[in-house]
Amino acid sequence: MQIIADDGVNRDTTTSPLFTIDTRVPAGMANMAFPDTTAATVRVSWTAVTVEKHFSHYEIWFGKNQSDVQNRTGTATEWDFNDDPAMKTKTNGTTIVAGVLDAATYYFKIWAYDSAGNFQELADKSLTKTLAAITTFPHYQDWETGVGNYVLSGIWSRVNNASWAHTGSYLARTGVYGNTADERLTSAAFNLNGYNEAWFTFWHKWDFNDGYINYDGGVIEADTTGGDNWFAVMPASNYHDSTLQSNAGSRWGNPLGDARPAYTMDDFYSAWEKDSVNLSPYVNAPLVRLRFRVGSDSSGNATGWDIDDFAVYASANSAPAITGLGAAAKAGAIQATNGNGTVTIGYEVSDPEQTTVTITAFYRVNATGWIAMTNTSGDIGTVAATSPTTDRYIVWNAGAQLGQTDNTTYQIRIIADDGARKDTVFTDSILIDTKLPVGSLMLTGVDSSKTTLSFTWSPVTETHFTRSIHKLSVEIYKVPQKAL
Numbered sequence: 001m002q003i004i005a006d007d008g009v010n011r012d013t014t015t016s017p018l019f020t021i022d023t024r025v026p027a028g029m030a031n032m033a034f035p036d037t038t039a040a041t042v043r044v045s046w047t048a049v050t051v052e053k054h055f056s057h058y059e060i061w062f063g064k065n066q067s068d069v070q071n072r073t074g075t076a077t078e079w080d081f082n083d084d085p086a087m088k089t090k091t092n093g094t095t096i097v098a099g100v101l102d103a104a105t106y107y108f109k110i111w112a113y114d115s116a117g118n119f120q121e122l123a124d125k126s127l128t129k130t131l132a133a134i135t136t137f138p139h140y141q142d143w144e145t146g147v148g149n150y151v152l153s154g155i156w157s158r159v160n161n162a163s164w165a166h167t168g169s170y171l172a173r174t175g176v177y178g179n180t181a182d183e184r185l186t187s188a189a190f191n192l193n194g195y196n197e198a199w200f201t202f203w204h205k206w207d208f209n210d211g212y213i214n215y216d217g218g219v220i221e222a223d224t225t226g227g228d229n230w231f232a233v234m235p236a237s238n239y240h241d242s243t244l245q246s247n248a249g250s251r252w253g254n255p256l257g258d259a260r261p262a263y264t265m266d267d268f269y270s271a272w273e274k275d276s277v278n279l280s281p282y283v284n285a286p287l288v289r290l291r292f293r294v295g296s297d298s299s300g301n302a303t304g305w306d307i308d309d310f311a312v313y314a315s316a317n318s319a320p321a322i323t324g325l326g327a328a329a330k331a332g333a334i335q336a337t338n339g340n341g342t343v344t345i346g347y348e349v350s351d352p353e354q355t356t357v358t359i360t361a362f363y364r365v366n367a368t369g370w371i372a373m374t375n376t377s378g379d380i381g382t383v384a385a386t387s388p389t390t391d392r393y394i395v396w397n398a399g400a401q402l403g404q405t406d407n408t409t410y411q412i413r414i415i416a417d418d419g420a421r422k423d424t425v426f427t428d429s430i431l432i433d434t435k436l437p438v439g440s441l442m443l444t445g446v447d448s449s450k451t452t453l454s455f456t457w458s459p460v461t462e463t464h465f466t467r468s469i470h471k472l473s474v475e476i477y478k479v480p481q482k483a484l
Helices: 066-071 398-402
Strands: 002-006 011-015 030-037 041-047 055-063 077-079 094-098 105-114 119-121 125-128 139-141 157-160 170-173 182-186 197-207 217-223 268-278 289-295 304-315 321-323 332-335 342-350 356-365 376-378 381-384 392-397 408-417 422-426 430-432 443-448 453-457
Touching: 030 105, 030 125, 041 105, 055 066, 055 094, 066 105, 289 304, 321 408, 321 422, 332 430, 342 356, 342 398, 342 408, 356 392, 392 398
Parallel strands: none
Antiparallel strands: 002 011, 030 041, 041 094, 055 077, 055 105, 105 119, 105 125, 139 304, 157 170, 170 304, 182 289, 197 268, 197 304, 217 289, 321 342, 332 342, 342 392, 356 381, 356 408, 376 392, 408 422, 408 430, 443 453
8 A cells, every 4th residue: 555645746655564455254154053962061063164364263152032142242142262262263163162051042143253354144043952851869979970961160170189079089179269259060950750859968068268257158059940040048057057248249249149148167178068958849840950159259269169979869759647636737635634644645647658657756845845755655656557547546654754744835746757758747735734732631620529520631732723532531439338
């Protein structure tokens, strides 16, 4: 290129170095397809560009919103040479796109660029992804043979180190996390249809930066749709009753948010601990997935979260059904009035699969903790469970177990256990009185006449006195005549 400046009398000229002008778009790219998918990825293939001297790169945009994908904005995600260096090679015609986690319809669109910014694009194409759910239980994931259908995102990784693992040589581990981290480990999908009870167990240990103030932590979430519909779940440990600070998210940037129950602190990294999540509420859902998330604030970090030996158990066994007599909602209980201190409890029980169940009984005083009954007889221990209308009775010698109790409020609980599942029935609160009246019953005075005798005595102490029954034994001696 030459530039000439001319003032009408004189002129000046400058010439640029040689450069290339490229206004032609790449050509030849065609036939986008999806040859295969995994739990978290989609392989995208295409016919590579054939006509382009100054090829730069391919880029793919994908997401669940078609308009966002077409316009490369909003919820759409870009996949390019930063994710897969082969995307800078003109002859390349395939890549594995990560982060496609959900059972949903995704849209994909591909562009081919040259160094001048000219591009060829193909029309977007949709893929409806399904998740291959696990249906056979128990299911185990100990990481020894790979990740399977589990998804390790961000800094989560499968690590080979026998000294770190709970068992074997491998575990899942975050390692040291960064600021405002949001690191996720997603389980395989589980189809629990046909089961009545299910639970998820795992071993773990953790170290989160706290400084005695809980701004970093880990949580467990569940999804029952196969989509991006995650909600918080509570493990059996109740997160050791720990929560994130009330401003962990709003002020300090933790993606997990504010005041959320979470594994926190750095006191739990010295030993492995077992925890579990009850999946029974979700057995009728299309599928169930769990997600383990690490979230941190804007400063400080720590070792993170180690997890190993996942297991999912499921049972199709139906629970026993235990009720009060006549299928009443509550069991009945009544204390005998003959002074022997016994309480009789009535109930009914049946089980769809088992012919017997194990019956145990408990009591509590004034709504405190439950205590196992002793000194019992009747329908307790192994009890037939084939008839839902057969009346069953437990006789409890409350006086022998409780000693002397004076009209105290008790509640009774009966549990039926078929070896896999349990059912419970309670009684209403009842008053139990095994304490004898106290006080002197010694006669204090006697009056007599020719035909009657009258006596006086000191009254007893008894809060719940109802009546007295007296038995009088009198011996009459006839005085000899001569003695008179």
